[in-house]
Amino acid sequence: MFKFFKRVSTVVSSELNAMLDKAEDPVKMLDQFMRDMESDIQEVESAVAKQIANEKMLKRKADDAQAKVEKRHKQAEQAIEAGNDDLAKRALENKVEQEKQAELLQESWEQANKDSNVLRDKLDEMKKEYQQMKLKKDSLQARAESAKTRTKMNRTMSAIGSDESKKGFERMEEKVLQYEAEADTSEDLTHEGRSLDEEFDKLNNDHGEIDDELAELKKKIGKE
Template sequence: MAKQSIFGRISTLMKANINAMLDQAEDPQKMLDQLVRDYTNNIADAEAAIAETIGNLRLLERDHQEDLQSASEWGNKALAASRKADEFRASGDAVDADKFDNLAKVALQRQIAAENSAKAAAPQIASQTEVVNKLKDGLNGMKQKLEQLKAKSAELVARQKTAEAQTKVVDAVKSIDVLDPTSELGRFEEKVRRQEAIAQGKTELAASSLDAQFESLEDLGELTEVEARLAALKSGGAAKPAIEG
C-alpha cells in the first residue's frame, strides 16, 4: 500500500500544471518554493520506496535463479542415478538397479519441484519489474520537473530583480528630467535663473546710476561754460563760443 501511495503521489505531481497553479497563486515565488520542497520530499520518499521494491525484485530474481540451478542439478543427479541403475541391471544386480532407479525418481521429483517454483516466480518477477520500471520513469520525471521548478523559481527571482532595477532607473531618470519642473535639476535650474535675474537687475541698476553720474558731469560742464562766458562779458570782452566753425 505504501508503494502504491508513493506511485499515486508521483502520478499526481507529474500531472500537475505548474503554470496554471502559478497563474492562480497570490505569491508565485512562495508557491514555487513550497512546490520545490514538496517535490524534494516526495522524491526522497519515492527513492526509498523504489529502493525497497528493487531489493525485493532482486531477491525474487535470485531465488528464481537458484530454483533454475537446483532444477538443473537435480536433473543431472537423476540422469546419473538412472545410468547407474542401468549398469547394475545389465550386470544382473536388480536390487542395486532398483535402488538407483528410486534415487533417480527422487531427483526427478525435486527437479520438478524446483522447476514449478521457478515457473511460479516468473510472473511475479515480470510484474515487479514493470512496477520498478514505472517507478523509475516517474522518479526521473519528478527529478526533471524539480529542475524545471528550480529554473522557473530562478527566472522569477531574476525577473523580479530586473523589474526592481528598472523601477529604480526610471525613478532616477525622472529625478533628473530637465523638462520636469518638479525634478531636482528643474528646481536647481529655476534657482539659478532667479539668481541670474537678480544679478542682471543689479547690473542694470548700477548702469543706470553710472549714467546719471555722467549726466550730472555733463550738466556741470555746461554750467562751467556759462560762468566763463559771463566773466568775459563783465571784463568787457565779447563772449566767444567754445567751438568755432
Template sequence: MFRFFNRVRTVVSSELNALLNKAEDPGKMLDQFILDMEKDIADVEAAVAKQIANEKILSKQYAEAADLVAKREEQAIKALQSGDEDLARRVLEDKNKQQAQAQSLDLLVEEATKLSEELKEKLREMKDELRDMKMKKDSLKARSESAKARAKVNRTMSGVGTGAKAGFERMEEKVMHHEAQAEASEELRSANKSLDDELALLDRTSSVDDELAALKAKLEKK
C-alpha cells in the same frame, strides 16, 4: 510486493496533487519528493535483485536434481547389467524421489521467473514515472518562479502606483494651497498699495494747496 508497488504509485499521485495545494515552496517540495522517489526505487531495485538471485538459486537446484535423475537412470542400468537387481531397485527408488523433487523445483523456478519479470516490469514503470516527474518538476518549478515573479511585480506596481498617485495628489493640493496663499497675499498687497497711493496723493495735494496759499498771501502784501 505488488501492494508495495501500488502504494508507491498512490503516493506519487497523492503527493503530487497535494503539493499544489500546500503553502510550502513548490520548488523545494518537488526536489524533496524526487529524492524520496529515488530512494524508493533504490529499495525496489534491491528487492528485485534479491528475487532474481532466488530465481537463480532455484534454477541451480533444479539443474542439479535433473542431473541426479539422469545419473540414477544410468546407475540403475549398470546395476541390472551387473546382475544386482536389488541395487537397481534401490537406485530407481532414489531416482523417483529425485525426479519428484526436480518437478517441484521446476514449478518453483517457473513461478520465480514469472515473478522476476513482473517485478522488473514494475520497476521499469516506476523509473518511467520518475523520469516523467523530473520533467514535470522542471516545468512546475519554472511556472512557480514565473508566478512568484509576476505576483511580486504586481504587488510592487500596485504599491508604487497607489503611493505615487497619493503623493502626487498631495503635492497638487499643496501647490494649490501655495497658489491660493500667493493670490491672497497679492490681493492684500494691492489693497495696501492703493491705500498708500491715495494717502500719498493726498499729502502731495495738501502740500500744493499750502504752497498756493502762501503765494497768494505774498502777492496780496505786495
C-alpha cells in the same frame, strides 16, 4: 499516476493550490515528492535483486536434481548390465525421489521466474513514470518561479504607483520648483543691482565727456 508509489499519490493542480493555501513552497514539496519516488524505486530495485538471486538458486537446485535423476537412471542401467539387480533397484528408488524433488524445484523456479518478471516490469514502469514526473516537476517549478517573479514585480509596480509614492514625488517636485524660483529671484536682484550701478557709471562718464568737450570749445573761441 504514481499507482506504484506508496508515499506519493498524485501531483495535480488541486494539490498545488492546496500547497499554496497552506503557505507551503511548491518547489520544495515537488523536490520531496521526487525524493520519495526515488526511495520507492530503490526499494523495488532491492526486491528485484533478491528475487533474481532466489530465482537463480532455485534454477541451480532444479538443474542439479534433474542431473541426479539422469545420473541414477544411467547407474541403474549400469547395475543391470553388471547383473546387480539390488543395486539397480536402489538407484531407481533414489531416481524416483530425485524426480519428485526436481519437479518441486522446477515448479518453484517457474513461479520465482514469473515473480521476477513481474517485479522487473513494475520497476521499468516506475522508472518511466519517474522520468515523466521529473519532467512535469521541472515544468511546475519553472511555472512556480515565474509566478513568484511576476507577483514580486506586480507588488513593486503597485508600490511605485501608490498614492503615497505619488505624493512623495509631488512634494519633491514642489521643492525643486521652489529652489528654481529662489534661484531666479536671486539672479533678478543681482541683475537689478548691477544695472543700477552701470547706469550711474554711464552717467558719470557722460558728464565727464561733456565737461571736457565744453572746455575744449571755450578754448577754441578764446573764452577761457
